[in-house]
Amino acid sequence: MASPRVRVIVLNSALGPLDYRVPHGMTVEPGSIVVAPLGPRQLLGVVWDADRLPTEEVGDNRLRNLLSVADAPPVPGPLRRLIEWTADYYLAPLASVLRMALASTSALEGAKLVVEYRATGDVPDRLTPQRAQALERIGDRQGLVRELAAIADVSDGVIRGLVKAGALKGIEVDIDHPFPLPDPDHAPPMLSDVQQDVAGTLRAAVDARAFQPFLLDGVTGSGKTEVYFEAVAQAIATGRQTLVLLPEIALTEPFLKRFHARFGCQPVAWHSGLRQSQRRRAWRAVASGQALVTVGARSALFLPYRNLGLIVVDEAHESSFKQEDGVHYHARDVAVMRGHFERCPVLLATATPAIETRQQVALGRYAELRLPGRYGAAQMPSIHAIDLLREPPDRGRWIAPRLVVAIDEALARGEQALLFLNRRGYAPLTLCRHCGHRFQCPNCTAWMVEHRLIRRLACHHCGHVEPTPRVCPECGEEEHLVACGPGVERIADEAAALWPQAKIAVVTSDTIWSPAKAAEFVARMESGEIDIVVGTQLVTKGYHFPDLTVVGVVDADLGLSGGDLRAAERSFQQIMQVSGRAGRGEKPGHVYIQTHDPAAPVMQALVSGDAESFYAAETEARRDADAPPFGRFAAIVVSSEDKDAALETARALGRAAPQFDVMQVYGPAPAPLAMLRGRHRFRLLVHARRTFDVQDAIRDWLGRVEWPAKVRVVVDVDPYNFL
Ligand code: ADP
Ligand code: ZN
DSSP: OOOOEEEEEESOTTOOOEEEEOOTTOOOOTTOEEEEEETTEEEEEEEEOGGGOOOOOOOGGGOOBOOEEOSSOOOOHHHHHHHHHHHHHTTOOHHHHHHHHTOOSGGGGOOOEEEEEEEOSOOOSSOOHHHHHHHHHHTTOOBOHHHHHHHHTSOHHHHHHHHHTTSEEEEEEESSOOOOOOOTTSSOOOOOHHHHHHHHHHHHHHHHTSOEEEEEEEOTTSOHHHHHHHHHHHHHHTTOEEEEEOSOGGGHHHHHHHHHHHHSSOOEEESTTOOHHHHHHHHHHHHHTOOOEEEESGGGGGSOOSSEEEEEEETTTOGGGBOOSSSOOBHHHHHHHHHHHHTOEEEEEESSOOHHHHHHHHTTSSEEEEEOSOSTTOOOOEEEEEETTTSOOSTTOOSOHHHHHHHHHHHHTTOEEEEEOSOOSSBSEEEETTTOOBOBOSSSSSBOEEETTTTEEEOTTTOOEEEOOSBOTTTOOBSOEEEESOOHHHHHHHHHHHOTTSOEEEESTTTOOSHHHHHHHHHHHHTTOOSEEEEOGGGSSSOOOTTEEEEEESOTTGGGOSSOTTHHHHHHHHHHHHHTTTTOSSSOOEEEEEESOTTSHHHHHHHHTOHHHHHHHHHHHHHHTTOTTTEEEEEEEEEESSHHHHHHHHHHHHHHOOOBTTEEEEEEEEEEEEEETTEEEEEEEEEEETTSOHHHHHHHHHHTOOOOTTOEEEEEESOSOOO
16 A cells, blocks of 8 residues: 655745655644655645645655654644635745744644652751751742752752752653633623623624624723623633734733733733743643633734634724735734634724724624723713914924913823824934935935934834934034934923923833833833823823823824825824823813814814714725725735846836736836835735735736846735835
């Protein structure tokens, strides 16, 4: 009988599926994680369902043997289907998507035992004072040699001596000790009637064990989290796993705290800040089904859950769910597909749904659940526009008089204020007033942003930094360099000048770069140690500070410039979210929006609170333009350090573009960010009917064109970033 042959996806994006032979004595099944030979190398791979992938035919006699099978559960079927779908939809190599599922290689090494020691009760013949001290302090504790040495305040040698003398004995333990189990009945809230209704629907959906997407649309502070926790409780009670996706790791910390208060222990956190041992433990617990609730950013979506019963995408409108490098996927959309393959409900929670999501509701594909008012006594904040032309700030300042007065009053009442400006650093542009020189990044088509706190100019696209110069490199003049426009640091300076007694915190990704930093910020806000927060989009979501009553949007027009089709929608969402931080407790909130164009539809919608007509108008504009969700876009970005090579490839692609009535190709044109990280960029934009299989057309098209190795061609399906 011929040896069984299996089809394997190896973790090498340049290779398609390969066939291998399963050697005698080895058993594998679809999903088994294996080590396969490739030339002289060994590669990790996953055995795939034979009938689902094409390969080149290789004769049995040329097949090589698999080398080993990992001591880890096989990649489950629903996840294999998700990996196929993601690779297909986003035109990515299967191996690149699979790599996200195998995100901890140490987890594949199998269970690991370590030896811990504990006292046997025997007293050694030679009982030195140190040994006596060690035995006394260790008592009936158990630990690694170095842990016991630390407890006993003796050297490792003393502990080892005690082991040799038979006073301590070794016990093998698993390093992946289980995570604590959340208790669904630990501290359930008393839900209001509306909340109770929604929670009931969600609990039933969890019990139904069927695919069903929901939009949980509730204003900020309406209790969305509280309500979806009821669905989580139901999943826990029935022994099924939950995945909660958050848009930023900065939000993890407040979430963990809240979860702890509700369920008595923390969930499993998955993010880029984990140590290798923590990743391994989390991965294995997810794969075994022991981890009942996992919270994480995008990458948690591809973990190998064993029995997923619920997926929650919190702040589902956030554009940070869109991954902009590697596999260009949108975590919100992939989450829905995962729910489809896992046959479980998917809950998109947000106060400001994306137009795409609303459209799915309109089509009847997603069920809508609403929480129309804030919970308890909290009222929605009042929102006022400040016309910067009519009531401008003083010269050289950015905070208008009316907002100054509002903050004065809040501080006098002992309350807190938030100034929002979505721009890191001190100033977005530095200019020589003598010769007009502007400081530009050497690698990107972008201005260098001054960061005064660290005395550097930084490029926000590639990370290039240089010391802030004193002299203009162009004309050599000193004392003529000026900072143009404000960033958060400049607003913080202005606030410090206006309110010298106030304690001011700047919150951006420069200051809050880890969950621990976020926790520190939250603690300082809660204890009233901070009076005024100046922050970027990082402070717009999730946080709940009852004493924060005034929010000022320093430049509401900022997000509206640029040719992004979602600009108005995104500005609306961002300002609604930041407004949602005001007046969440019993004290009323006030929001001031500084704008040059108070008549713009976005500003009108924000002030009147009439989200519906804004959404309706935006939706119609999209429909007229055949823009998403009615039509579909894909961007093809061609880049190279060699400008001519990039241009030539882009033109070749342009010439080879397929002709269809239902699909137009625009370009190539220099991408708006014509140079990025030292690479020249050209873009082709594909615009097609919703029903048209763009992926297939693009796959076929790119397959017909060849380009040199120094040119990179990246396809972004459903792009969010039009730079
Ligand atoms: P959202 O997620 O919609 O912004 P949250 O779930 O954060 O709203 O709720 C806002 C605040 O109101 C939180 O402090 C939350 O604990 C509180 N809250 C909401 N619903 C209840 C409830 N039924 N019982 C007690 N507190 C609640
Ligand atoms: Zn740069």
